[in-house]
Every structure is written in C-alpha cells, then in structure tokens.
Amino acid sequence: MNGSTTxxxxxxMIASSLVFVTLFFSYWQKLKLEKETxxxxxxxxxxxxxxxxxxxxxxxxxxxxxxTLLLLFMTFNASYNAAKRGRAIKRGLLISFLSIAxxxxxxxxxxxxxxxxxxxxxxxxxxxxMIISNSMVALGLCYKQMASDFKNKRDEIETxxxxxxxxxxSSKEIIRDSIKTGMLPTxxxxxxxxxxxxPGMMTGLILAGTSPMEAIKYQIMxxxxxxxTTAISSFISCYLSYRGFFNNRKQLVxxxxx
Amino acid sequence: MSSLDFSHVFFTxxxxxxxxxxxxxxxxxxxxxxxxxxxxxxxxxxxxxxHLISPTDGAISFKGKNLNDYNPMELRKQIAYCFQMxxxxxxxxxxxxxxxxxxxxxxxxxxxxxxxxxxxxxxxxYLHKEVKxxxxxxxxxxxxxxxLLFKPEILLLDEVTSALDTANTEIVEQAVKSLNQKxxxxxxxxxxxxxxRKHANKLLTIENGEIHTLEAIQ
Numbered sequence: 001m002n003g004s005t006t007x008x009x010x011x012x013m014i015a016s017s018l019v020f021v022t023l024f025f026s027y028w029q030k031l032k033l034e035k036e037t038x039x040x041x042x043x044x045x046x047x048x049x050x051x052x053x054x055x056x057x058x059x060x061x062x063x064x065x066x067x068t069l070l071l072l073f074m075t076f077n078a079s080y081n082a083a084k085r086g087r088a089i090k091r092g093l094l095i096s097f098l099s100i101a102x103x104x105x106x107x108x109x110x111x112x113x114x115x116x117x118x119x120x121x122x123x124x125x126x127x128x129x130m131i132i133s134n135s136m137v138a139l140g141l142c143y144k145q146m147a148s149d150f151k152n153k154r155d156e157i158e159t160x161x162x163x164x165x166x167x168x169x170s171s172k173e174i175i176r177d178s179i180k181t182g183m184l185p186t187x188x189x190x191x192x193x194x195x196x197x198x199p200g201m202m203t204g205l206i207l208a209g210t211s212p213m214e215a216i217k218y219q220i221m222x223x224x225x226x227x228x229t230t231a232i233s234s235f236i237s238c239y240l241s242y243r244g245f246f247n248n249r250k251q252l253v254x255x256x257x258x
Numbered sequence: 259m260s261s262l263d264f265s266h267v268f269f270t271x272x273x274x275x276x277x278x279x280x281x282x283x284x285x286x287x288x289x290x291x292x293x294x295x296x297x298x299x300x301x302x303x304x305x306x307x308x309h310l311i312s313p314t315d316g317a318i319s320f321k322g323k324n325l326n327d328y329n330p331m332e333l334r335k336q337i338a339y340c341f342q343m344x345x346x347x348x349x350x351x352x353x354x355x356x357x358x359x360x361x362x363x364x365x366x367x368x369x370x371x372x373x374x375x376x377x378x379x380x381x382x383x384y385l386h387k388e389v390k391x392x393x394x395x396x397x398x399x400x401x402x403x404x405x406l407l408f409k410p411e412i413l414l415l416d417e418v419t420s421a422l423d424t425a426n427t428e429i430v431e432q433a434v435k436s437l438n439q440k441x442x443x444x445x446x447x448x449x450x451x452x453x454x455r456k457h458a459n460k461l462l463t464i465e466n467g468e469i470h471t472l473e474a475i476q
Contacts, residue, residue, distance in 0.1 A: 158310055159345040163404065164335035165361045173347070249312055250330040 016041075059122040067121045071128045075100050078136035082237075086143025088150075090244025095237055100135040103233035107131055107225045116221055127225070130201070134186065134226045135233035142182035142234050143241070149174040150245045150252070157252055167250050171242045182234030183227075190223050261286040261412065261443050262307055267316035269302055269467075276302045278467045280316070284460075286411075289435075289444045291458035291475075293451070299467040300447045301342075304414045307445065308337040335362070338410035342417040344401030346389045351400055355385065358407045367407075374403040377433050395426030402430065406437070413437065415446040419453070431457065 019041050026033040058070065078100055083092035108117075108128065117123045150157070153174060160170035193199060198206075201222050205215035247253050262284040269277040277299045284290055292300050305311045306318060309325050318325045325333060346354050359366045372382055378399040392400065398418055405413065415434065419427040435457045438444045448454050454461055455475055463470040 155341065155343070155345045156347055159341065159347070159401075160357070161330075162308055162310060162334055162339040162341075163358055163361060164331050165357070166331055169361065249309065249326070251309070251311055 055125070058125060062121060064119055067119065067124050070121070070125060071104070071132075072101075074129060074132050075104060078132045082136045082139035082143065085140035086147065086241070088147035089143050089241045092143065092241070095240045096136075096139050098240065099139060099233040099237035100132055102236055103135050103229040103231075104128060104131050106232055107229045110228070111221070111225060127222075130222065131225060131229045135229050138182035138186065138230040138234050139237050141185070142178045142238050145181040146174060146178040146238065146241060146245075149177055154252060161250065161252065167243065167246045171245070175238045175242055178238045179231075179234045182238070183230050186226050186230045190227060193219065193223060261288070261321060262445075263319045263322075264306075265317045265319070267306065267313045267318060269299070269306065269311070270314045276467050277306075277313075280464075280467075280469055282462065282469060282472060284443065284445065286443055287438070287441055288460055289438045289458045290446070290460045290462055291454035292445060292447045292462045292464060293449070293454050294464035294470070298464045300464050301416055303464060304339060304416055304445060304447060307412070307414055308339040309333050310339065331361075335408060336410055337412040337414065338405035339414040340398075340402055340405050340416060340418050342420060344397045344418075346392070346397055346400060349388060349390075350385075351387050351389060351392070352385050354389070354400060354404050355407065358404060362408065370407055371403070374406055377436070378403055379429050395422045398422060399426070399430065402433070410442065412443040412445065415444065417447050417449065420449060427453075 019037065022037050023034055025031070026037060058066075075097060079093055079096035082096040082100070083089070086092045086096075089095065108124070108131070111117045111127070112119060117127060150171075156173070157170045161167070189199075199219055199222070202215045202219040205218060206212055210218075245252060264280050264282045267277060267280040268275070280303070292303065294300050302311070306313060309328070309330050312326070320328065320333065320337065347357075348354065355371050356366050371385065375382055375384060380396070380399060380403075384396070384400070389397070398421070402418065413434070419430050422430065431453070434444055434446070438457065444458075446454075446458070458475055460472065461475055462472050
C-alpha cells in the first residue's frame with residue numbers, strides 16, 4: 001500500500017497468493033476444505049465484480065424512484081430472511097417488513113434532514129444497506145428470544161392471565177427481554193468501537209485516503225444510525241409479534257418451534 | 259343456582275383425548291374436591307373452568323352464560339386459579355401483591371393485604387421479602403393471597419398443598435374453608451383421600467378423562 005486510492009489488478013493477483021496459505025493449512029492438516037475454499041474464493045470474486053458493475057450502473061442512474069425501489073427491494077429481502085429466523089412468529093414477513101421499513105425510514109430521514117447525507121444513490125444504497133442488514137440481524141435475535149421465552153415461560157404468562165391480566169401485561173417481560181436481545185449486540189459493538197475494532201466503514205474510508213478524523217465523523221454517524229434503527233425495528237417487531245402467541249380468547253397457544 | 263356448568267365437554271391436545279364427554283354442574287357455594295390418577299385430566303378440567311383453554315367440543319357456562327360470551331379478562335378476575343407450583347414474579351413479594359391492583363388499575367390497598375396476611379398466618383413484613391428467600395409453603399401462601407385480593411366468586415386449587423408440610427397445609431385448609439363459609443365456591447384437586455373429604459360437600463372422581471363418579475359428602 002502506497003497511500004494511493006486505487007489498487008492495481010497485478011497487486012490483487014499477488015495478494016491472491018494469500019489464498020494458498022489457507023489451501024496449504026487445509027492440505028497439511030487434512031481439513032478437506034480445499035474445494036470449499038476455492039469455490040468460496042471464486043464465488044466471492046465473481047459476486048463482487050458483478051456487484052461492482054451493478055453499483056456503477058445504479059450510482060449513475062440518479063432517479064430517486066429507482067433508489068427508493070432498490071431500498072424497498074433490500075428491505076423485502078432482509079424481511080424475508082428475518083422472518084425465516086422467526087418461524088414461530090405469526091405474520092413474520094409482514095411484521096419484519098414494517099419494522100425494518102419504519103426503522104430505516106426514520107433513521108434515513110433524520111440523516112437527510114440533518115444534512116449529513118443526500119438522497120443520492122451512491123449514499124443511500126450503502127447506508128441503507130447497513131441500516132437494513134443491521135435491523136435484519138436484530139429482528140432475527142428478537143424473534144429467537146421471543147419464541148424461546150413463550151415456550152419456556154408458559155407458567156409465568158398463564159399465572160398472569162389467570163390473575164385477569166391482558167395479554168400485553170402478561171407478555172411485557174418477554175417483550176422487554178426480546179427487544180433487549182435485539183439491541184444488545186449493537187450497543188456492545190458501540191461500546192468497543194475503536195478499542196477492539198476499527199469498523200469496516202471507517203477502515204474503508206481511511207484506506208481510500210480520507211483523513212482519520214473525517215472517517216471517525218462518518219463512523220460516529222453510522223453508530224448513531226445503527227443504534228436508532230435497531231431500537232425502532234426491535235421495538236416495532238416485538239410489539240407486533242407477541243399477539244401471535246395468543247388466540248382471540250386471550251389464551252396462550254402452542255406455536256411451532258423456531 | 260348452578261355456578262359452573264359443563265355440557266358434553268371434550269378436550270383434545272395434539273390428537274390426544276384429554277377430557278371426554280364431561281357434563282357436570284357445580285352450584286354456587288359448593289366445595290368440590292376433585293380426585294383421580296395422575297394424567298386423568300384434572301388440571302385440564304380446572305384450566306377450562308377459568309378459560310385458560312377452551313373445549314374442543316361442548317360448552318361451559320358460568321352463571322348461565324357461555325364462557326365464550328364473557329370478556330376473558332373479566333371472567334378470570336371472577337374465577338381465580340392457583341397452580342400446583344406457584345409462580346412468583348419479580349424480585350419482591352410486593353410486586354406480586356401489587357399485580358392484581360395494576361390489572362384492575364386501582365390503588366394498592368395495604369389493609370386488604372394485611373387482612374389476608376393474617377388469614378394465612380403471615381407477618382406484615384412479608385411484603386418486602388425477596389421471593390428467592392421464601393420457602394415452598396410461603397410461596398404458595400403468597401400465591402393464594404395474590405389470587406384472593408379481590409374476592410373471586412370461584413377459587414380453583416390445583417394440588418396447592420401437595421408440596422407443603424402439615425403445618426402449612428393446615429393453614430391453607432383453614433383459610434380455604436373459611437372462604438367457602440363466606441360464599442366462595444371452591445374446586446380443589448387433591449391426591450390426599452382424607453383431605454378430599456375433610457371440608458368438601460361434593461367429591462368428583464375423574465378417570466381417563468371421564469367423570470367416574472360425583473358424590474355428595476355428608
């Protein structure tokens with residue numbers, strides 16, 4: 001690395017020798033991972049090159065409607081994945097879509113209104129992607145926690161129902177636990193930023209030649225937006241999904257496992 | 259007048275028949291002991307009474323009205339259910355005894371709590387005790403007090419004394435008997451033959467999900 005912002009293809013070719021290190025260990029230790037490694041490397045290169053071309057096209061196509069459509073497409077994909085994690089959640093896809101969409105919308109709106117970013121594809125797509133994928137991971141954790149709590153805490157819920165409590169009051173602890181579970185990884189990673197790791201975005205900016213102080217400003221923005229979006233998405237998804245564990249007679253029902 | 263009325267009630271769970279064609283009438287003020295082997299459907303019978311589950315077939319009515327026509331929360335406030343293994347939530351006893359007040363959105367009444375503490379032979383300072391430091395008997399008495407704060411019309415007891423020592427059992431029996439004398443209908447599942455006949459005026463035997471006998475006790 002010589003401080004320039006471009007990497008030559010020849011340099012990349014030389015760097016690809018690092019893959020041989022993995023192959024050597026696999027062969028030496030009889031891990032039988034050689035085939036998997038080669039496939040994964042080839043896939044990574046092809047996928048990234050393809051994405052590079054797609055992003056080049058997308059960033060050049062400065063139509064706000066197209067950008068919105070792409071963000072919606074990303075939201076749908078993330079919702080689909082989150083819903084798959086929470087099979088025990090009734091109407092998981094719809095709830096996930098709503099939660100991620102609102103979390104993303106609110107966060108992006110604040111960032112746009114504060115003047116930090118503009119509604120340009122080269123800013124909206126990567127930042128939207130970070131927000132959406134973070135929400136997706138948070139929702140998966142929320143759903144897992146919720147399904148497990150509703151299975152393991154039947155006695156607590158039925159005790160509260162038997163005392164005449166509504167389903168919301170009976171589930172409040174579980175909802176709280178699930179929201180916390182969704183938010184904690186983002187909070188924990190915020191706590192250790194700069195101490196344990198230099199996050200990807202900041203590293204990328206520094207590698208691309210941006211001054212560390214400027215890169216840090218971006219990272220602070222990313223930290224704020226990820227905290228906000230996981231809080232909003234986890235909150236909405238948990239408050240919308242707990243009802244699916246009850247029937248219309250306010251009785252706890254058995255739902256299939258995650 | 260009949261207080262609870264089961265009419266040809268069936269309950270099936272995971273294709274397993276738990277209760278079969280159960281028809282029984284429980285009068286207001288009754289003290290009904292329910293006996294039967296483990297797994298015969300006794301607890302299911304009680305859970306149906308307070309609408310924590312609904313029959314697969316047949317109908318249950320309370321004071322002549324089908325349970326499905328009641329608001330479930332309002333119904334459960336009138337038909338209290340105490341579990342065999344009491345579940346106390348939070349860190350302190352107070353959180354448990356405040357809960358019924360929170361549910362009804364009314365201010366906490368210390369006097370009512372003290373009154374029930376005295377019925378169950380407990381000192382007033384129990385209110386601030388930590389749940390984790392209570393014995394099984396103390397937990398069960400707190401759970402009973404929690405269910406009785408608002409004087410339910412029917413009290414459902416699911417083997418509440420099975421894990422208690424003789425002294426605690428005696429306290430609970432006396433408290434329940436006195437409640438019954440004041441008009442509360444009692445449905446009490448017990449494995450203890452002597453206990454089943456001690457205070458009850460009716461004895462219901464459930465076997466294999468069916469009513470085996472319903473006899474009056476003199």
